[in-house]
Amino acid sequence: MGVSKRQATVNTRIWRNARLATMSPALPGLGVIEHGAIAAVDGKIVFAGAEAELPANVAANAETIDCEGRWITPGLIDCHTHLVHAGNRANEFEMRLAGATYEEVARVGGGVVSSVRALRAASEDELVRQTLPRLDALIAEGVTTVEVKSGYGLDLANEAKSLRAARQLGRERLVSVKTSFLGAHALPPEAAGDKDAFIAKVADEILPAIAAEHLADAVDGFCEGIAFSTDQISRVFDKTKALGIPVKLHADQLSNLGGAALAARYGALSADHLEYTDQDGAVAMAKAGTVAVILPGAYYFIRETKKPPIQLFRDAGVVMAVATDCNPGTSPLTSLLLTMNMAATLFGITVEECLIGVTRNAATALGLSSETGTLELGKSADLAIWDIERPAELVYRMGFNPLHARVWRGE
Ligand code: DI6
Ligand code: FE
Numbered sequence: 001m002g003v004s005k006r007q008a009t010v011n012t013r014i015w016r017n018a019r020l021a022t023m024s025p026a027l028p029g030l031g032v033i034e035h036g037a038i039a040a041v042d043g044k045i046v047f048a049g050a051e052a053e054l055p056a057n058v059a060a061n062a063e064t065i066d067c068e069g070r071w072i073t074p075g076l077i078d079c080h081t082h083l084v085h086a087g088n089r090a091n092e093f094e095m096r097l098a099g100a101t102y103e104e105v106a107r108v109g110g111g112v113v114s115s116v117r118a119l120r121a122a123s124e125d126e127l128v129r130q131t132l133p134r135l136d137a138l139i140a141e142g143v144t145t146v147e148v149k150s151g152y153g154l155d156l157a158n159e160a161k162s163l164r165a166a167r168q169l170g171r172e173r174l175v176s177v178k179t180s181f182l183g184a185h186a187l188p189p190e191a192a193g194d195k196d197a198f199i200a201k202v203a204d205e206i207l208p209a210i211a212a213e214h215l216a217d218a219v220d221g222f223c224e225g226i227a228f229s230t231d232q233i234s235r236v237f238d239k240t241k242a243l244g245i246p247v248k249l250h251a252d253q254l255s256n257l258g259g260a261a262l263a264a265r266y267g268a269l270s271a272d273h274l275e276y277t278d279q280d281g282a283v284a285m286a287k288a289g290t291v292a293v294i295l296p297g298a299y300y301f302i303r304e305t306k307k308p309p310i311q312l313f314r315d316a317g318v319v320m321a322v323a324t325d326c327n328p329g330t331s332p333l334t335s336l337l338l339t340m341n342m343a344a345t346l347f348g349i350t351v352e353e354c355l356i357g358v359t360r361n362a363a364t365a366l367g368l369s370s371e372t373g374t375l376e377l378g379k380s381a382d383l384a385i386w387d388i389e390r391p392a393e394l395v396y397r398m399g400f401n402p403l404h405a406r407v408w409r410g411e
Pocket of ligand 2: 082250
């Protein structure tokens with residue numbers, strides 16, 4: 001099963017007769033180049049610009065693909081997912097539709113704990129097997145990079161198993177995977193209500209072991225009344241910083257504990273959700289260069305009514321990304337195209353903000369801005385080629401996939 005991942009062959013490939021949405025910050029808007037071409041050598045972009053300016057020495061001996069006037073964007077990036085999980089919570093969904101509250105669902109063994117139970121019972125291979133269809137759904141819509149969090153293991157063996165499964169996904173498919181260790185996600189049953197003791201274990205035992213195995217590209221936390229306080233998250237982040245690993249944070253999703261400001265204080269790559277973030281939080285994020293990751297799937301699914309303060313982020317100059325938050329409890333969503341439509345429709349995020357939010361800014365949220373996310377010299381040749389007349393169609397449609405072809409590192 002699975003595609004074997006070949007090394008990009010030593011050759012030049014050219015995609016010509018295309019309209020480019022480069023997302024280059026050097027150009028206005030989407031960085032559009034009509035009559036464009038892209039050339040890649042060994043999976044890296046060596047030219048992205050007007051076809052008329054394609055150097056003759058690059059064109060010689062290249063394999064050329066005629067895009068017949070189609071649009072090319074950077075491969076899409078889903079910068080916030082809990083893709084690796086076992087089973088699903090459709091039963092809880094039915095209970096809630098029948099009128100049960102989140103607390104009632106939790107009392108009968110539902111909620112995050114039920115996903116923890118299911119994940120602990122699954123082998124690493126089984127986790128990979130269950131996750132691949134979700135990954136394939138993202139890939140089918142042009143995703144070339146995906147972030148995957150742990151957080152349903154909540155002990156060393158099971159967190160490590162989750163992150164190994166995430167790494168394995170990147171070997172099974174032609175896609176880049178970035179992992180985040182989310183040990184401070186929820187309190188496992190065996191912690192018997194002692195959040196401080198569990199946080200000490202996450203910071204002093206689990207995290208260093210995960211780091212020693214290089215299983216985590218970043219460390220995440222859930223700062224919320226139903227999860228962990230700013231002090232508890234700080235305890236984990238202090239240790240993370242000492243280990244030289246970047247942080248990101250689930251912040252201000254259901255209430256304002258000052259999570260966005262905390263993330264900014266630690267120079268976080270991103271703070272995510274942010275429905276309850278205030279002006280101080282937004283200003284702190286802008287100063288720190290912390291990306292605001294907007295997650296309309298969770299907002300929609302839990303029928304949240306408080307919208308993230310998009311205008312505050314714009315005014316403060318916060319960089320915004322958009323992601324699925326794919327998880328079994330609050331966002332069983334595996335379409336980044338639909339996510340963009342939700343972000344636009346529910347939050348008034350513009351087409352331009354959506355498209356830059358799932359490419360250039362999503363790369364920044366993963367610390368990958370020098371590698372992918374734009375069609376520019378030196379970046380990975382990660383491309384999505386679309387059967388559309390204008391880029392807005394990618395945000396406008398609901399449940400339709402106009403992807404013509406997808407290229408990961410030149411292949
Ligand atoms: N934020 C959420 O909404 C979820 N986790 C998180 O950090 C919920 C996860 C779940 O219910 O499984
Ligand atoms: Fe999340």
